[in-house]
Amino acid sequence: MIRGIWGATTRNFLGDAPVWYKVTIAAFLVVNPLALLALGPFVTGWLFVAEFIFTLAMALTCYPLQPGGLIAIEGVLLGMTTPESVFETTTENFSVILLLIFMVAGIYFMRDLLLVVFTKLLVAVRSKLLLSLTFVGAAALLSAFLDALTVVAVIIAVATGLYSVYHRFASDRRIDDDHDHADDELVHDPLRGDLDRFRGFLRNIMMHAAVGTALGGLATLVGEPQNLLIGKTLGWGFGEFLVHMLPVALPVLIAGLLTTALVEKTRWFGYGVELPASVREVMERWERRESANRTPRRKARLAVQALTGVALVIALALQLAEVGLVGLMVIILVTAFNGVIDEHALGRAFQDALPFTALLVTFFAIVAIIHDQALFTPVIDFVLAQDGPQQGTLLFVAAGALSAISDNVFVATVYITEIARAFDTGSIGRADFESLGIVVNAGTNIPSVATPNGQAAFLFLLTSALAPLIRLGYGRMLWMALPYTITMTTTGLIAVSLLV
Numbered sequence: 001m002i003r004g005i006w007g008a009t010t011r012n013f014l015g016d017a018p019v020w021y022k023v024t025i026a027a028f029l030v031v032n033p034l035a036l037l038a039l040g041p042f043v044t045g046w047l048f049v050a051e052f053i054f055t056l057a058m059a060l061t062c063y064p065l066q067p068g069g070l071i072a073i074e075g076v077l078l079g080m081t082t083p084e085s086v087f088e089t090t091t092e093n094f095s096v097i098l099l100l101i102f103m104v105a106g107i108y109f110m111r112d113l114l115l116v117v118f119t120k121l122l123v124a125v126r127s128k129l130l131l132s133l134t135f136v137g138a139a140a141l142l143s144a145f146l147d148a149l150t151v152v153a154v155i156i157a158v159a160t161g162l163y164s165v166y167h168r169f170a171s172d173r174r175i176d177d178d179h180d181h182a183d184d185e186l187v188h189d190p191l192r193g194d195l196d197r198f199r200g201f202l203r204n205i206m207m208h209a210a211v212g213t214a215l216g217g218l219a220t221l222v223g224e225p226q227n228l229l230i231g232k233t234l235g236w237g238f239g240e241f242l243v244h245m246l247p248v249a250l251p252v253l254i255a256g257l258l259t260t261a262l263v264e265k266t267r268w269f270g271y272g273v274e275l276p277a278s279v280r281e282v283m284e285r286w287e288r289r290e291s292a293n294r295t296p297r298r299k300a301r302l303a304v305q306a307l308t309g310v311a312l313v314i315a316l317a318l319q320l321a322e323v324g325l326v327g328l329m330v331i332i333l334v335t336a337f338n339g340v341i342d343e344h345a346l347g348r349a350f351q352d353a354l355p356f357t358a359l360l361v362t363f364f365a366i367v368a369i370i371h372d373q374a375l376f377t378p379v380i381d382f383v384l385a386q387d388g389p390q391q392g393t394l395l396f397v398a399a400g401a402l403s404a405i406s407d408n409v410f411v412a413t414v415y416i417t418e419i420a421r422a423f424d425t426g427s428i429g430r431a432d433f434e435s436l437g438i439v440v441n442a443g444t445n446i447p448s449v450a451t452p453n454g455q456a457a458f459l460f461l462l463t464s465a466l467a468p469l470i471r472l473g474y475g476r477m478l479w480m481a482l483p484y485t486i487t488m489t490t491t492g493l494i495a496v497s498l499l500v
Helices: 002-012 019-039 041-057 065-077 083-092 094-108 111-124 128-145 148-170 191-217 225-234 238-266 277-292 296-317 323-338 343-349 353-372 377-384 389-405 408-424 430-445 456-462 474-499
Strands: none
Touching (some): 041 065, 065 353, 094 111, 111 277, 148 191, 148 456, 191 277, 225 238, 225 408, 238 474, 323 343, 353 456, 377 389, 377 408, 389 474, 430 474, 456 474
């Protein structure tokens, strides 16, 4: 009896994940308390960070919430952090949580309009290079005024819709048939090969757009959460922030666009995948059929979504309310005027965002361990002890490296607080204070594109329902982000070195 229950429990542990993965997670949980006894909390803290990053890297094997959550819970039980610290870290990022819960759901209710607009774009622009530059530029422009997570949520909704349209065709399913676009069983040659190429095409577009959010997010006060913190600490408004960041943001933007052109032309790092002819034909046919069958009621729905989209952009650009509350407004407006009043229909919109919200709170537990065990303190102290131009260079490199490992908002908070303290005590002047603030902002925004855990928008893409559909895993994201990491980081480093 006991043996049977034990066998069933081990089989149930992490469900259908491979046995080697289950054994690895179990080994982590056994080794951690032993490491704490033998090596102390500082080394064990870094061990927890590495283990959590491993669960992110294996996101296509097992969703990171469960294994990462077990590691985080063990960290609390071992005293590496406290429930109070986890709660405090979570509440400090409550605006991001609100954004995920409501804005992503709001974008879901605008998917019809987004699919129409981007299908027209896909059909109209036949040059892959031009299309890639369009996505990078559009994502950068939007992220300068909106939140990067919102922009990525929009692109994910579009890519999922496009994938679903073609997958239904490749599976020989009619538009009204029930269909699971995650199941390739009904897809046969030669369309299976076209589907694989379409996946590659969408991977290219998604990575270009994700990098675009980092390019635009660097430049403005509202581009990234840490920008607001840094701007507030320095006393900069929207215009002042833009002017101060432009000497760094503009060269980095140019470097990003040139990198897009380079990787598309050379087909390096998995880029340069063209849209298959069969996919373009299906999209053109779908677009014509949708236009022909657009009833007055459907036109009214699209009009409501368009007007709500305008209200969304205005509200976010003018910072009329927290991003999450604006998302709630979008949900209310679109559903009220489009007749979506059933609670089950509303619930579907939240399915994609809530697992990631739970994962993000779990990630905050790891951030709490980093804070409580002062894992970054040696690096921070070393950088701030330097003088002259060398300090700015080291600050950029250190902030970038730490942001790629953990949360860039957390890293920015630590650094800007220490720099502000140095300014308040008279250790540095106003000019140095502003220069180092620019460096912190650039360091936490640019190099963090290197890893999915560096930016919330990248992590959201990695753990979205779209990622397994287009075969976008952690390793592939690292590889595809590498050329951007090299060119943008190098350009940013040169730019900040000229400022300090």
